[in-house]
Amino acid sequence: xxGVIQSPRHEVTEMGQEVTLRCKPISGHDYLFWYRQTMMRGxxxxxxxxxxxxxxxxxMPEDRFSAKMPNxxxxxxxxxxxxxxxxxxxxxxxxxxxxxxxxxxxNGTRLTVT
Amino acid sequence: xxxxxxxxGPLSVPxxxxxxxxxxxxxxxxxxFFWYRQYSGKSPELIMSIxxxxxxxxxxxxxxxxxxxxxVSLLIRDSQPSDSATYLCAVxxxxxxxxxxxxxxxxxx
Numbered sequence: 001x002x003g004v005i006q007s008p009r010h011e012v013t014e015m016g017q018e019v020t021l022r023c024k025p026i027s028g029h030d031y032l033f034w035y036r037q038t039m040m041r042g043x044x045x046x047x048x049x050x051x052x053x054x055x056x057x058x059x060m061p062e063d064r065f066s067a068k069m070p071n072x073x074x075x076x077x078x079x080x081x082x083x084x085x086x087x088x089x090x091x092x093x094x095x096x097x098x099x100x101x102x103x104x105x106x107n108g109t110r111l112t113v114t
Numbered sequence: 115x116x117x118x119x120x121x122x123g124p125l126s127v128p129x130x131x132x133x134x135x136x137x138x139x140x141x142x143x144x145x146x147f148f149w150y151r152q153y154s155g156k157s158p159e160l161i162m163s164i165x166x167x168x169x170x171x172x173x174x175x176x177x178x179x180x181x182x183x184x185x186v187s188l189l190i191r192d193s194q195p196s197d198s199a200t201y202l203c204a205v206x207x208x209x210x211x212x213x214x215x216x217x218x219x220x221x222x223x
Contacts, residue, residue, distance in 0.1 A: 031209060033211075035213075042213060042214070042215040042216065043158070043202065043213040043216075044213075045210065045211070045212070048209070048210060050209070055209075056210060091157055091158075095209075100145050100146035100165070100206050100209065102148050102160045102163050103148075103150075103158075103160070103204075103211060104160075105157040105158050105159070106157060107156075107157050108157050
C-alpha cells in the first residue's frame with residue numbers, strides 16, 4: 001500500500017493568502033484525521049472524518065480553517081486568510097474501520113506563513 | 115491539567131541500557147493506548163499498541179498499562195543510537211487520539 005499521501009511537502013506563503021493542503025488516505029481506511037504540530041502546542045487534532053463525514057471539528061482554531069472530504073480518497077484543509085501563527089507542520093492520518101486502531105501518518109506539510 | 119502527560123525530557127541513556135518512558139492520562143474511559151516514535155523532521159510512526167492491563171512485549175520494546183492508575187509506560191531494552199527520537203504517547207477514546215508532548219530520547223554510543 002502507498003500509505004497516506006500529502007501534498008505539498010512544503011508551502012511558503014505570505015500572510016493573507018489562501019493555503020490548501022491535500023491528503024489521500026490509505027485505501028479502505030474509514031477514518032481521516034488532520035493534526036497540526038508545533039513546538040509550543042505539540043501534536044493537536046484539528047478535525048476528523050468518518051466515512052467522509054466530519055465528526056469532530058472542535059480543534060479547528062477559527063473560521064479561517066475549513067476541511068472537506070468529498071470522497072473516500074481525498075481530503076483538503078484550507079486556511080483563508082493565512083496568518084504567521086498558522087506556521088506549523090500539518091499531518092494527515094488515517095485509520096481502519098476497526099474501532100480504536102492506530103493512526104497511519106502522511107509525511108506532513110510544512111507550512112510557513114511570512 | 116493536560117489530558118495526556120509524559121515525563122519531561124530530554125532523556126539520555128548509554129547504548130545498551132534500558133530507557134523508560136512514562137505517560138499518564140486523565141480520561142478514565144480511554145480505551146486504547148499507543149506509543150509512536152518520531153524522528154526529527156519525520157512523521158510519527160507506530161511502535162506499540164496496548165489495550166488491556168499488563169505488559170505487552172515486542173522485540174526490545176515492552177509497553178505496560180495500568181488503567182486503575184491511568185498510567186502507561188514504554189521500556190526499551192538494549193537501547194541503540196538508532197532509538198534516538200521523540201516518543202509520543204497517544205490515548206484513544208471513541209476513535210480520537212490525544213497525544214502527549216513527547217519525550218526526546220538520546221542514546222549515546
